[in-house]
Amino acid sequence: MVDYDPHASGYDAHSAQMPVDDVQWYVSLAQTAAEPIVELAVGTGRVAIPIARETGKRVIGIDSSAAMLAIARERIDDLPVELRQGDMLDLELEEPVDLIICPARSLMHLRTWADKRRLFERVAAALRPGGRFAWNVFAMSPAFSAENERKGEIRNVPSDNRIDILWENGVVPLWWLTRAEQEGLVEVVGLEVEALYGGFFREPYDEAAVEMVWLARKPALPAA
Numbered sequence: 001m002v003d004y005d006p007h008a009s010g011y012d013a014h015s016a017q018m019p020v021d022d023v024q025w026y027v028s029l030a031q032t033a034a035e036p037i038v039e040l041a042v043g044t045g046r047v048a049i050p051i052a053r054e055t056g057k058r059v060i061g062i063d064s065s066a067a068m069l070a071i072a073r074e075r076i077d078d079l080p081v082e083l084r085q086g087d088m089l090d091l092e093l094e095e096p097v098d099l100i101i102c103p104a105r106s107l108m109h110l111r112t113w114a115d116k117r118r119l120f121e122r123v124a125a126a127l128r129p130g131g132r133f134a135w136n137v138f139a140m141s142p143a144f145s146a147e148n149e150r151k152g153e154i155r156n157v158p159s160d161n162r163i164d165i166l167w168e169n170g171v172v173p174l175w176w177l178t179r180a181e182q183e184g185l186v187e188v189v190g191l192e193v194e195a196l197y198g199g200f201f202r203e204p205y206d207e208a209a210v211e212m213v214w215l216a217r218k219p220a221l222p223a224a
Contacts, residue, residue: 019211021200022104023103024050026101027050027051027055029099030055030059033098035080036060036097037057038099038101039051039059040091042061042062043072046104048061049075058081058082060093062085064087066085069083088102091122096127097126097128098130098131099134100123100126102135105136105174107137108137108175109174110175116185117185117188120133120185120188123191127191130218130220131217131218132194133191133217134216135214137177138163139210139211140176141210153165161175179196179205191219192217192218192219194215197214198210
């Protein structure tokens, strides 16, 4: 996992470059879910705080960065947001939940198949039957990589299936996830793909998409 402590102070400025309406997408999912909502890689609370504010529901936010969580704590006020420091690979909840989210391409911080599978296994175990897992990642393509490399915003490292996001105070590595890899992760842990969109307005996922917006569901128990 990336050490985000050195990037905490500048994170909000960079996260402003996220796709339009990504926060409202996750808020809309939370509106129809039972509490608590669980956010992996909660960071400074960019998504968790609007969810709590707009839905009134309790949010559990998990992050490994003490510096990120310190900023989030300053912003919570009296909102029902509980912050926990820990690695999302060690996800373990007291009770199964209805919705787990991992916004802001945070799954791309996981390099190995073993880590990705472990996370999906933990998520599947933490969902109640019928519960959902939502996340988004880059839809990588050679043209996308080349364009952003020319801008000086990333460094493309094909030999490691990685792009390095070049920030003023350091580098944040992200490892690509293909559509097939994510479909495989969903299937191997017993979840089902509910939807794959090309954006946060439910655009179709096609060759023009630069984002993958996923919804997976844990199968409901059969009727007695």
